[in-house]
Amino acid sequence: MSNRLKVTPNDLSAFWMPFTANRQFKQAPRMMVSAKDMHYTTSDGRTVLDGTAGLWCVNAGHCRPKITEAIQSQAAELDYAPAFQMGHPIVFELANRLVDLAPEGMDHVFFTNSGSESVETALKMAIAYHRAKGEGSRTRLIGRERGYHGVNFGGISVGGIVTNRKMFGTLLGGVDHMPDTHLPEKNSFTKG
Known part of the structure; x- marks a missing residue:
């Protein structure tokens, strides 16, 4: 897939963007088409610093090989399992690791x-x-x-x-x- 995304206003009508003036955005869209480390690349090839870590959820950086490989490996084995009335061993392993790192008395983890x-x-x-x-x-x-x-x-x-x-x-x-x-x-x- 090319990093250069071709868009027209008709292409943008289905997605209602949160906290965005949608009509104005669709008149002059700003598209991010890829990311690496702490930068995005726009559809016109510019590099933009991601100063908010993707709204605070990619604080380790974008597209880090070790992270993407771990995600790919896990998705190939089990991509999703609901936590209602069932579990997965890795979830419990991660919860235990987090509790070990947490201050005394913080003994439980609730994932969101x-x-x-x-x-x-x-x-x-x-x-x-x-x-x-x-x-x-x-x-x-x-x-x-x-x-x-x-x-x-x-x-x-x-x-x-x-x-x-x-x-x-x-x-x-x-x-x-x-x-x-x-x-x-x-x-x-x-x-x-």
Whole structure:
């Protein structure tokens, strides 16, 4: 497959891109067609630094041979197995390795597929924890102004980026947003 992707507006109509002005994007699309280490390559051949590690999920870099080989090998043996009522030995092996690396008292691992799913799960765990302790009325959630917590319902509810919430109307109730800790006067760089 060529790195040069030919697109027309008709080619772009089916995909609704999150947090993107879709009409404007489709008038002047910016396409990434490949990646290596910490850079993307665009359809017109430019190299672009991936400063957010692919939205924080490729922090080891893109297309690392050791990682792609491990993915290919595992997919050839077992590409997917649900964790509902069944397991896979490698999942337990990884969970044990993570627990060994974690601080004392962090003895369990719950795997998710994304940061958004992680936030959603953490919110549910917090509420379930208090219900299990007989404190079912403890349901208030706290987020930070300007905080980003993903794209799912709970994540945008506790997230503090107002523009991410405005088109959805009322979200989860019982959410407070505390002031953020961004203090430009204390965080700014100085010449020196």
